[in-house]
Amino acid sequence: MKKIGFLSFGHWNPHPQSRTRSAGDVLRQSIDLAVAAEELGADGAYFRVHHFAQQLASPFPLLAAVGAKTSNIEIGTGVIDMRYENPFSMAENAGAADLIAGGRLQLGLSRGSPEQVIDGWRHFGFQPAPGETEQDMARRHTEVFLELLKGEGFAQPHPRPMFSNPPGLLRLEPHSEGLRERIWWGAASNATAVWAAQKGMYLQSSTLKTDESGQPFHVQQAEQLRAYKAAWQQAGHTRPPRTSVSRSIFAITNDLDRAYFGGQGDSDQFGRIDNYRAVFGRSYAAEPDKLIEELRQDEAIAEADTLLLTVPNQLGVEYNAHVIESILKHVAPALGWR
Template identity: 55%
Template sequence: MSTHPKKVGFLTFGHWQGGRGSHTPTATEALTQTIELAVEAEKAGLDGAFLRVHHFAKHLSAPFPLLAAMAARTQHIELGTAVIDMRYENPLGMAEEAAITDLISGGRLQLGLSRGSPEQAYKGYEAFGYIPQDGQSVADYAKDKTELFRAAIQGKGMVSADAGGRPSQAMLPVQPQSATLQNRIWWGAGTRSTAVWAGEQGMHLMSSTLMTEDTGVPFGELQAEQIALFREAWHKAGWVGEPRVSVSRSILPITSDFDRYLFGGHADTDQVGILDGARSRFGRSYVGEPDVIAQELQKDPAVQSADTLLLTVPNQLGVEYNARMLQTIATHIAPSIGWRPASESTEMVENA
């Protein structure tokens, strides 16, 4: 079990599309409402506002301008990604943008990275100019980029200084640097083996509502096994302290007839299917009366094991609806898993 205090935040894809009932018909609404929802989440005492990054789709893409804008409008809430597909990234340019965003936020950035999930575009990262070497898997390609990015944010020299048109022995790091950002890097793992790798590398773990493997056990049990393997690998590698672990869940409390109309028919059981050629297990949605959901979450072994729960929000329903939903979860559901509002958690730590 985690020794970190429980944290709860929201996770948004920032989807936009016109149509009946959509409050985000354009990218402008999706972006500005993401900022506003971060403000409302902080007012509700939640701990985090996280972005899911996709490319070639009507979802949030380049995260750092948006995260910087969210930082300018908030004071305490963690701001992060869950996750950035490293296949699409320039590690040194990303290191500069991440450091700038972290400095603007006062050290609140939590960066989730990964090898990426199936995208709408066929090898879209190649259109960005990033092509793996012959024989190199996309997973290894993403890991190599991640290693370079982490070296850059640790202040290691990346290029020789210019000595009158010749390289000198002095090596220059990227600038600016944010000294503690290196301690807030997470890896999005969809399997037990990648979670073990993340632990060996000394990164925190992000595990979502999808695992690209299936052993026949309920999703929460499979994910809890993944978390245990991750922590074991972290400690075996000799890293200091306790790693953080986040899981994401779709939690849709029904408190009105409108809620029931929207979500009453949502699946509340795991789903198993084939994704990217692998048999995969999708976690259930938690739909129902708040007290019933609270009881069910207490039986979810992965939620109990993790220190951070990310709530995937139906962002197209708008800020007002989602803010009210987050407040309901904060008031009637989250305390059942040991969460306390950010202000109360701070007071408990100070009085300990």
């Protein structure tokens, strides 16, 4: 069995052919797609966070709204850029959203990705400490956030508070018990995956990875997942690890699918991003029988317990629900995922 969810980047564009022509469109449709995915039996609704772009950016209002409209589906991010986050306000927002959702948040974090603007985190009031890189700053914010999620008191009460306080040091409220154990880290390298395991975070691996061997993408990603699991076991965590991979997968079942995605299956690509050599994973698009055979060869999907389907959200809720249903109905059972 494998958990299968969707991952939306939340693109919007005022182009006449787009079904998401405004930020309001994409936010409301994100909620509707999560509801539809739950009704179809999908396991997760995940959303990408990009600042200074016509995409989803502020995750917690959306996560809370999805949590209020659904009952069972996991609700997550893939990923929140921790260079931009105040871990204290984030802990409050995450706690509130998780309580609204009944403890279903699965928060994916990371040290960030290529940006729309130069050093965008500076506009949010953050800068690396002396001797730090921006990546170090993201990890520092993350470690503070993880500590706050434990729910332990740390702040000295005022001697004359407006409201009566419980005894001892105070923690941030609202606190959601168990959220600390549902934090993921988006890792591009094997070393970062090992660090995430040591910190007790689950692992998210996307369609881009640092090229560390020249091997095909899915082989390198499977090695990353195995390195993570070994580090998790070595760290002595008592709960089982979780790993997710994301893929663009389209089962061609009708003429509209063929018009959108026919002939769009591709191969891995190697290139440079942020001054390091990277490998970009392929997309899959084929009739179900051929798609099943191609996916059987993907070592990383086999290694992961969770698969996130990246969806073309600008095509609208109805079509994206069809994309998800096609995988659940025509592909997943044959591969033993359902």
